[in-house]
Amino acid sequence: MGRIILNWAVAAALVTGAACGAATAASPPPAADEPLTLIPADCLFCWQARVHPDATTRPAQESSVAALLGLGASVFGRSLDASMLAWVRAAEAAGELNRREFALALLDARVSRPEGQVSARVESLDLALVVRSDGDSAPLRRLIQRVVNDYVDASTARLAVEKCEGLTFQELRDERLPAWARFAWGDIGPHFVVTIGDGAWQRIAAVSARRRPALDADEWLRAARGEWRGRALIEIFGDLASIRARLDEAVERRVSEFLAAWDASELDRAYWALGFEHNALFSAATLRWPDRTERRMFADPGSTPPEAAAFIPDAARYAIYDLPPRRLLPALSTSLLATRNEQLRASVLRYWRKVTAEQQIDVQRDLLDQFGSRVILHNSPPHPLRIPGAMTIVLPIAGDARRVRAALDRLGRGWAAELAALREAGRYAAPFELQRDADGVWFVQFGLAGPAWVVSDAALIVSWSPTALREYLAWLGTQPAASTRPMRPGS
Numbered sequence: 001m002g003r004i005i006l007n008w009a010v011a012a013a014l015v016t017g018a019a020c021g022a023a024t025a026a027s028p029p030p031a032a033d034e035p036l037t038l039i040p041a042d043c044l045f046c047w048q049a050r051v052h053p054d055a056t057t058r059p060a061q062e063s064s065v066a067a068l069l070g071l072g073a074s075v076f077g078r079s080l081d082a083s084m085l086a087w088v089r090a091a092e093a094a095g096e097l098n099r100r101e102f103a104l105a106l107l108d109a110r111v112s113r114p115e116g117q118v119s120a121r122v123e124s125l126d127l128a129l130v131v132r133s134d135g136d137s138a139p140l141r142r143l144i145q146r147v148v149n150d151y152v153d154a155s156t157a158r159l160a161v162e163k164c165e166g167l168t169f170q171e172l173r174d175e176r177l178p179a180w181a182r183f184a185w186g187d188i189g190p191h192f193v194v195t196i197g198d199g200a201w202q203r204i205a206a207v208s209a210r211r212r213p214a215l216d217a218d219e220w221l222r223a224a225r226g227e228w229r230g231r232a233l234i235e236i237f238g239d240l241a242s243i244r245a246r247l248d249e250a251v252e253r254r255v256s257e258f259l260a261a262w263d264a265s266e267l268d269r270a271y272w273a274l275g276f277e278h279n280a281l282f283s284a285a286t287l288r289w290p291d292r293t294e295r296r297m298f299a300d301p302g303s304t305p306p307e308a309a310a311f312i313p314d315a316a317r318y319a320i321y322d323l324p325p326r327r328l329l330p331a332l333s334t335s336l337l338a339t340r341n342e343q344l345r346a347s348v349l350r351y352w353r354k355v356t357a358e359q360q361i362d363v364q365r366d367l368l369d370q371f372g373s374r375v376i377l378h379n380s381p382p383h384p385l386r387i388p389g390a391m392t393i394v395l396p397i398a399g400d401a402r403r404v405r406a407a408l409d410r411l412g413r414g415w416a417a418e419l420a421a422l423r424e425a426g427r428y429a430a431p432f433e434l435q436r437d438a439d440g441v442w443f444v445q446f447g448l449a450g451p452a453w454v455v456s457d458a459a460l461i462v463s464w465s466p467t468a469l470r471e472y473l474a475w476l477g478t479q480p481a482a483s484t485r486p487m488r489p490g491s
Contacts, residue, residue, distance in 0.1 A: 036213065038188060047105075050232075109247060128200055157173065232407070261338055298321060311476070366403055397460065441470065456473065
């Protein structure tokens with residue numbers, strides 16, 4: 001079960017990152033000097049992404065986001081606060097990376113829990129971003145300069161030009177930050193490298209000089225990549241055993257609890273590959289336990305049952321997971337709670353039990369047991385800014401849709417009432433609330449409306465806004481029954 005959660009999450013990013021349009025052939029094989037060749041073999045986690053086939057045909061994401069937020073600031077007469085500014089910079093970075101091949105790696109992480117303290121303290125955190133620039137690193141340098149302008153105080157920071165392995169890089173240190181929080185950047189061959197951590201940039205330089213082994217030379221990973229090396233748009237490597245060893249004790253075993261929620265407690269290493277065959281996503285993994293290695297296919301683009309195809313607009317990119325929601329939803333909620341502290345966990349569970357009891361909801365009987373065996377993701381209607389995660393999710397219902405609709409309506413009303421009571425008592429300051437329109441569409445309202453969900457006669461459907469959901473429902477209402485729709489290519 002836990003062996004697919006990261007595939008499913010990345011599928012969302014891939015599906016929503018593509019514009020609706022004609023099918024696209026597989027990408028050409030990666031270059032010999034792909035970003036992975038600069039990542040140290042002993043890293044804890046690495047995400048390598050190649051350029052999405054649709055990325056070069058759409059406008060820069062960061063321009064749209066920055067312009068929209070800038071317009072909002074002008075209209076309402078106030079500047080962006082620090083958190084919103086961080087989102088702007090993150091959106092700009094995502095837009096730039098979307099058009100380039102890159103690898104993002106967690107090189108090292110160590111935390112401790114001082115005696116008598118509740119929260120853990122970060123002792124070191126080394127991150128590296130290796131971007132294929134082919135000599136055009138100017139846009140990336142400009143983005144770094146904007147971040148420096150936003151957050152750095154000249155009176156406490158020092159910018160130095162350093163050398164390592166015959167390479168020149170810049171390093172920024174700020175007295176207000178921990179000693180390990182050093183920010184460095186510079187070119188290494190056809191790549192632009194950005195790091196956080198004391199000595200992190202030097203570790204990448206040592207790999208480039210072949211004084212440290214690279215991740216792409218790891219024998220297990222080479223075998224795991226196999227055929228996927230030339231086909232995958234996203235490849236992910238995780239050294240789960242090392243992550244548990246480094247972090248688990250100091251964070252009150254939250255890493256182990258998270259993995260246990262997905263039946264992955266003993267998983268040692270993992271490699272995931274995701275990409276498209278025409279408009280259908282493939283999702284595959286190679287997984288290593290202490291006593292064995294297995295290969296799994298979680299989303300097969302060569303198998304699109306007609307009852308699933310009935311939910312997918314013809315031009316959309318999509319993923320179909322043979323994953324029962326009755327297993328996915330409990331594991332998802334349990335794993336998310338595992339990442340929070342004991343106090344928050346206890347509070348969430350207390351309110352959950354209160355609402356389900358007052359609304360007389362049996363979650364297993366009224367909801368989970370009514371779903372079918374698949375989860376369907378697609379990117380129709382597309383978000384205008386192509387924000388990752390802004391997709392449509394369909395959970396087909398095999399049982400009684402009326403029971404599911406009634407239970408979710410009662411659950412929504414119960415949670416809305418609890419939030420209103422907490423807000424009135426001054427114990428809840430979050431800016432969002434739950435609302436339901438007359439047509440049965442529920443949505444989260446926090447200035448903008450969304451995500452939104454509704455139960456049709458055939459499925460629970462979630463989309464990124466009420467407008468997007470209604471647009472999809474209008475399309476769905478024009479389609480013939482699943483049994484009469486033609487099957488897709490590869491079905």
